[in-house]
Amino acid sequence: MTVVVKVGGARAVDPKDALADVSALIDNDEQVVVVHGGSTAVDDTLEALGETPEYVETPSGVVGRFTDERTMEVFSMVLPGKLNTDLVVGLQNEGVDAIGLSGIDGQLLSGSRKSAVRVVEDGKKKIRRGDHSGRIERVNGDLLETLLESGYTPVVTVPMLADDGVAVNSDADRAAAAVAGALSAELVILTDVPGVLADVDDESSVIERVDSSDAYETLTAAAEGFMTRKVMAATEALEDGAESATIASANTEAPISGALGSNGTTITPEAL
Secondary structure (H helix, E strand, O other), rough: OOEEEOOOOOOOOOOOOOHHHHHHHHHHOOEEEEEEOOOHHHHHHHHHHHOOOOOOEOOOOEEEEOOOOHHHHHHHHHHHHHHHHHHHHHHHOOOOOEEEEEOOHHOOOOEEEEEEEEEEOOOOOEEEEEEEEEEEEEHHHHHHHHHHHOOOOEEEEOEEEOOOOOOEEOOOHHHHHHHHOOOOOOEEHHHHHHHOOOOOOOOEOOOOOOHHHHHHHHHHHHHOOHHHHHHHHHHHHOOOOOOOEEEEEOOOOOOOHHHHOOOOEOHHHHHH
């Protein structure tokens, strides 16, 4: 079995237990690909440079980052630089032979660039140009499979390579989904909450299993804010061929193994 685990970039997510669990899974002959984001670190770096991170809302209600040229420069410094290195070092200390990759390396993640995006500002729909982001349409699965078969654990992050030859940002949850689909893997998205909650004010109200169209409608209705994008990523993974997709907390003992068991919200292909 291959597991693709997305380690969240939120401030409240501690990757320590996840890295130890990666080691345990590999000891049990599982293959693991780690994908990570780093929005919080990017925001902190922008603010340290005297700049304000910018987020926009799409007409469908999804909130995401607007990545201008300066923000893209910071992404290129922070994600494939410090954050990726820190995770690789952490895995090496757990006895895992990890190797860091950005989506640029070997054209690992590539697709079309969105130079303009539709946004809603002050209740009005507008077009914003100058965006440095894209949608991942191709994954170099051969590269990942070669590394996995050779005993390496890939640690993957954006940027991706756009069709016009430019490095651009892409959502890390959706990057993990694309990788999971390409490898027909089980996807685990680790975050700072225990799963998708039926009641956002009650952490015991986790929607545990989504394996029918009715359950999927309940799931999408319950997902709010940042969770909307994670459910979207899980859906894309399943549509692309992933075995399953689970959204669960990173801040538990053995969080990946727990998510592959009964923790979190698990969505199966039958739900779509």
